[in-house]
Amino acid sequence: MSDVKLQAIKKNYGKVEVIKGVDLEIKKGEFIVFVGPSGCGKSTLLRTIAGLEEITDGKLYIDGVEVNDVPASNRGIAMVFQSYALYPHLSVYDNMAFALSIAKVKISEIDKAVRSAADILQLTPYLERLPRDLSGGQRQRVAIGRAIVRQPKVFLFDEPLSNLDAALRVSTRIEIAKLKQSMPDTTMVYVTHDQVEAMTLADRIVVLSEGHIEQVGSPLELYNRPKNRFVAEFIGSPKMNLVSAKITDGMLNVEGSKGSLKVDCKEENVFFGIRPEHLVLCDENDAILSGVLEVKEELGEYTLAHFKGNEGSALVAKPIISPSQKPGDMIHFKCDVKNIHLFDAKTELRL
Numbered sequence: 001m002s003d004v005k006l007q008a009i010k011k012n013y014g015k016v017e018v019i020k021g022v023d024l025e026i027k028k029g030e031f032i033v034f035v036g037p038s039g040c041g042k043s044t045l046l047r048t049i050a051g052l053e054e055i056t057d058g059k060l061y062i063d064g065v066e067v068n069d070v071p072a073s074n075r076g077i078a079m080v081f082q083s084y085a086l087y088p089h090l091s092v093y094d095n096m097a098f099a100l101s102i103a104k105v106k107i108s109e110i111d112k113a114v115r116s117a118a119d120i121l122q123l124t125p126y127l128e129r130l131p132r133d134l135s136g137g138q139r140q141r142v143a144i145g146r147a148i149v150r151q152p153k154v155f156l157f158d159e160p161l162s163n164l165d166a167a168l169r170v171s172t173r174i175e176i177a178k179l180k181q182s183m184p185d186t187t188m189v190y191v192t193h194d195q196v197e198a199m200t201l202a203d204r205i206v207v208l209s210e211g212h213i214e215q216v217g218s219p220l221e222l223y224n225r226p227k228n229r230f231v232a233e234f235i236g237s238p239k240m241n242l243v244s245a246k247i248t249d250g251m252l253n254v255e256g257s258k259g260s261l262k263v264d265c266k267e268e269n270v271f272f273g274i275r276p277e278h279l280v281l282c283d284e285n286d287a288i289l290s291g292v293l294e295v296k297e298e299l300g301e302y303t304l305a306h307f308k309g310n311e312g313s314a315l316v317a318k319p320i321i322s323p324s325q326k327p328g329d330m331i332h333f334k335c336d337v338k339n340i341h342l343f344d345a346k347t348e349l350r351l
């Protein structure tokens with residue numbers, strides 16, 4: 001069990017600042033997910049923890065000990081990459097045993113470690129196979145197994161599922177969730193650009209953008225109370241609807257819609273946010289958002305109504321009953337004030 005502390009971590013490549021001062025305390029046994037758009041610095045931050053990148057400024061602690069100058073091999077960390085990087089000529093068993101053999105661990109201990117990892121990852125039937133005779137999901141599990149046998153203090157994953165097709169991504173994601181449950185003492189840091197993976201796996205999510213932290217919190221904290229517009233739009237699928245709105249005498253109104261909503265907010269110009277599942281079909285006069293229905297996606301379990309809001313933006317609703325309107329018809333939605341999110345028009349911070 002280890003904790004990891006990042007203190008004002010910066011990483012530059014030449015003059016380019018990629019990580020711009022990150023402070024974060026990761027608790028023992030915690031599953032932390034770094035999420036953010038491509039290029040925001042997730043891998044770089046993970047690699048600085050691993051010791052694969054030198055830290056430009058700031059301090060990194062593992063179990064209270066500063067490790068800025070400790071080489072990767074001595075940090076007690078194992079990392080799983082997006083590309084599985086297995087040895088093609090070695091069996092599953094030998095791939096998993098490799099690091100321990102190099103470290104001259106006793107054969108009986110290696111055997112125990114490999115079989116236990118294979119058991120956790122349901123790889124026992126495949127131990128004699130070569131990687132080429134495995135599916136992508138199985139290969140990724142071997143790569144994870146190779147990391148488990150080393151009994152790392154901290155487990156790092158960099159987008160381990162992104163090379164898998166959609167169905168395998170879901171099943172391997174569940175394997176990782178089970179792995180976490182079977183190793184409750186191991187601290188894990190997991191990088192993904194996929195907010196569904198972040199929501200389903202994390203104890204706490206760290207939302208990154210352009211080399212800094214936007215918000216840290218449990219999945220539901222981020223979903224229910226995003227600190228700013230960026231997090232509001234990033235977490236949740238389909239995305240939160242966000243439109244400009246005006247508040248006059250405590251009544252919020254969106255241009256082009258007839259209804260208004262009594263709100264407790266002193267600002268005049270705001271971004272009004274509402275999640276698709278919180279929009280309810282209604283009559284024109286009550287509508288807080290009105291627009292033209294563009295596409296109705298009937299997904300069986302629910303319907304998504306994509307519409308062009310009268311104020312100009314592309315919006316989406318997930319009404320409880322499928323709307324009767326056809327593409328091209330006007331469509332109207334209201335919402336409960338307890339479900340709305342308001343952000344400052346200038347700072348984009350939650351109000």
Ligand code: ADP
Pocket residue numbers: 013016018036037038039040041042043044045
């Ligand atoms: P992410 O994993 O979030 O997609 P990365 O951490 O890989 O993002 O990259 C963050 C930024 O740092 C990107 O703009 C990328 O181009 C830049 N970068 C990454 N590695 C290097 C490098 N070795 N030299 C210069 N720039 C780099």
Ligand code: MG
Pocket residue numbers: 042043044
């Ligand atoms: Mg990356």
